[in-house]
Amino acid sequence: MNPLRSAARTIVRYRVAFALIAVFLLVVSVYGIQKLRFESDLRTMLPENHPSIADYTALQNEFQSGDSTLIVVKVASIEPGGVYDIRDPKVIEAVYELEQRLRQREYVTDTVSIADVYMQVLGRLPKNEEEAKFVLDMLPPDERYSLVSRDYTTTIIAVTISREKKTETLVRVYRGIERDIESVKFPKNVEVIQTGNIGITYRILELLQSDLNKTMVISFILVIALLLYFYRSPVKAAIPLIPLIFGVTMTLGFMGLMGIPLDLATTTVGAMMIGMGIDYGIHVTNRYYEERKRGRSIEKAAEEAVAETGKALLGAALTTIGGFAAMYLSSLPMLHHLATALILGLSLAALNAVVITPAVIILEEDIMKRLKGHYVVPEVRSHSGVVGKAFHSLGETIRRKPATFLAAVFLITLFFGYGITQVTTEVRLEKFVPKGMPEIEALMDIRSDFGGQDELYVLLKANDVRNPAIVRGIYRFENQVKADSYYNGVFDSESIADVVHRQYGYIPSDEEKIKSALEKSQGVNLVSSDYSMTLIKFKGDFGGASMDDFRRIMRYFEEETARAQETEFPPGVKLSLTGDIYLNYVLDGLTKVEINRISTYGTAFVVLIVLLLFRKPKVSVAMITPMFLGALWTVGFMGWAGIPFTQSLAGVISMIVGLGVDYGMHLTHRFLEEMNEGNPRPIVTSVESVGPGILAGALTTAGGFLALLAGELPTIHDFGTTLAFGIFASMFAAYLVTPALLQVFYGRNTGGGRE
Template identity: 85%
Template structure:
């Protein structure tokens, strides 16, 4: 404690120098903010060196596959003077013109549409609607249904893309294709929408950028409004907010300088830091005003505030960091980035709270003295009026009947315990886009009208895939999968075996004939340059169903690949964007338990090392366990699934939730050591309002995430806000009750 008092005196004495250093770092951070980048590539969410990543990279490099965009062309209205059928020659002409424009782009490798059918059959585009209808009518139904909906109001252009997998090229590709769409004049009543993997990912990137700015602004407004209520003065409300602004700016600047991207998880960092970081400034400010009310000078009050809250703040910061640090044990890079930014942000917030806050408080008091001619003893709402009376009553109630409070907690835990059994996971990228978005609606149209356009690839490796036995095995495997379409939702397939059968009507034993068939083929590349690899491409509705059905479908493919009969030396593996989603789902399920367990262990160890008293530690950490348990139960009851973003949420709640019990316990021990006969009442009455203000502002920052448009951001904000309130209520109900039970007789309490 003496070391903290010495540090406090140094901070107060040299506050101006510390403030100038902080301002310099703020300027550097503003430069770093300009270098921030956004990332939504699925591969960046998976660990480096994972076999699924290696196979996916092979798919990209060797076959220029695994990435595509779908352009939906549909008749969206029946206004007079427009077209009512996609077989109208004007529509077909526009589609053909769009294809020609797209093929001029260096990243477009192939396009498929109904216009291609007419060019193959007629050698030209149809000149009238009767001719257009005739060509489609003579096609086999399964071929026709792949291109045009049964009511002839919707068709699509499938565009195969070859590009580097990063957000900058994705934006360039999407905007280039959109530019071509806008430049082509489609007839009246026709709507053209770009969807598929690129369209959805682009929309997520766009929403990430808007959500970051929106949620940060709203969280600031919420926090400021709460501070205005508690401190009754705009100037005093800015005191705990000022160091927070420094901390948030420094964190974002560091992300830009260190190259940490803003992704589905780290986009929430601004609102989260505003919510969490304000807690530190509030505790220092509240203790300062409490000491000033007792008659201390401004320097004495500042030193006392830093010294007395310092240990609790240090413990709170260390336990929070310990909870977040557990995310480093995850194999998911996204959680590593989130852990880094949260630890950095909260460390800066805590540091700024004890270094900047005294400077701002004393500066404000000095200015007010010059304006009014005297120092004015501050009066804050949280220690008076209804709030003050409520906490005094709570303290008295806990002192008299601690077991009644523990019984109420047990009943609450039973309810949320049921919710724990209802929790699911969800990692599919398309589920992160709000319902009603044109890209999602178009994707739903594709699934209902065309049976889906999800692509799943089987990578086949052999000495030479043109070997007749290999080609024959591919053909047999492919048809076996297609025969199970009722179970696997396969709509179509494509392989080198199909090319050979199309040319000869069978698979010859002569390897030279197979080479000739493949040499003459002009479609999408299906064979690697050295003929050591080929792909079997399956198209269907794989991810449009429920998450459980999605898993069953991919597990079906895994089993079929594992049990496939191929010649010795031939290996098969699943790959593609759809399979990466599945791998991420499996990893997320594994990471949730591991991160939560290690996060809890880390926090418990920190608490035990700091306080070295089992009873005291138990009183501190019990609300943490309950807050985490209630939060998971809430997710189950509310239907909020675990996502890659929420995989570390329990570890985060554990790190944050212990703070409230720690502040109450620390003040209880301080009062008990000073001989206070009613330390429970005093600790709840004095620290309780600060915890409430901190929890409200923290939850307010998290609830600001509800203003974002991405569903995963909504869920993240709502879950964390509930976790904060759950931890706060658990601390109010459990920590004082346990302390009263443990120390009631020693202090002369009358616990029943």
């Protein structure tokens, strides 16, 4: 006996026992959900063994740097009775008070503000506005406008943070600073906003949590609405929904138990599993109703549904998992987490579909018999009415004119082929937060008013960085970079060479003089405790107006750093770029590599699985061609729509490949089944019987993905839009290509040849 049919018979016979096991796992999963954690740390997105991570760790450990928050203090209105100028003594006093509160925090290592200038020049805060203006006017313009905007409506407090790279610590730091801001009474008209790395990362973390809940709820609503339409009854709509609820709950619960975090990629798993998981339940339910309509008993119909649909489901699940498994080949931990979560979720969804659905569907039929006194043969909307007629007509048209459909597909492919040339990438952290949010608006104000406050570090390693030749090299390198500020966006810089030059007016050749000048700097900000490392800090607008600007600036620093190491420093001295902004650049390079690698291997895995399962070249071509087209059209759509590849979208092609092959597989499997049974028009039967199920599955899957548009994070929007388009592209490609190819390959042998 067929192993799959034997398994189907066992599942139907012992359906209650299987259902009880599933309920037990559901209870365990509810406990696991409570252990889920959110993650927004940039370092977790990069490979642990990457050189940039080692440099970044040194930056954190030795210099207590690399993390910062910017507090923007600005005159936001001109209401009577308030202040109109940031140089008002009441504003400066409030800034000073806030700065003192911040310095009492154990994680704050340094602060810089306009109040520091007055304390250094006057030894106190200004008593009136004239005095405040006089002191600022004494400063050189570059120094003055690094603290206040040119219209004197904005100033900033730069806060350097040292903290553990944990989500819990980030939340504690952000909220602690917010409490300090709220505890200081700023004058009327003044608004205070926390932004920078800490502020933006916290906002992303907050949005991740709200987006997870919001998108899951909306996804469920969309899926329920579609099920109600197709099944005409709330009770029957619940049949494929119940296994889905089991699958989604188990997925999130096991993620919590396995320690898989919710990040920019895995936050989408809930809505994605609702969309993808319902597909399996729909196919089993539709086949059951089809068998019942043919007159089979409830147990025989359930057995037939599990056995016959199980073949396609097994192939679909394996190919989808194969596509997702390619993400394990990525070096990005985020994609490993996403792959694990999706494979786990799909496996549970498929398992619940074939195990829970028979128990639920037979229970529903038994209850209806008791209520009405007889069994009611169900009528599904997707197999009747307008939908049923449309698919019958489609099948007949393809049977007669397959070449016409293939020609149409060729023209569509040319259109999206051009879009592929327009695709870009985006990894800058600030771009993951919606425009119009206070933190982003404040960051934009900083860039326009202060020339930018992005920080980039050059880490220098040597036996002793106090060597006069090294200090002179730093001085020359630093000034060369600042001389190119028109090109690289540098606004300011700081190094041990500046400390020495301020003390002597030049860089001495006497090492003892340098040691004396740097004595107070040991282990603080610029020099490590053993003098084996030092930092050159650059501040400016490095994010750029576009990714091309960002890459250009980072390439400049890479080239200039490499040049300086070769020409400005003694042998044995090593220079390397580091900091959050540079990690974004590294991530950008890795993302490009990962897109190609994951897409190639994902496609290869899926093709290999199809060939191993079916072992017929023509059948395999009919199945996998829609997969290729769906992926190609999706990338083209991204180019036309201006959707960039991000680190969370790096695996999207592999995902679409894994999902897209399912539709061609269901159509091909039904075609082979009908052809083997001697049906003279197998292409028409397969399209009109399987087509509605594919439509229902695609609509619910895409609905789950489109629910991601309700999230606030732009990267979540892009993820949902791209995957939803990929599903529809794969579905249409399957409708147009798979039946046409099958008709071309086998039509003459089935009595349904082309006319």
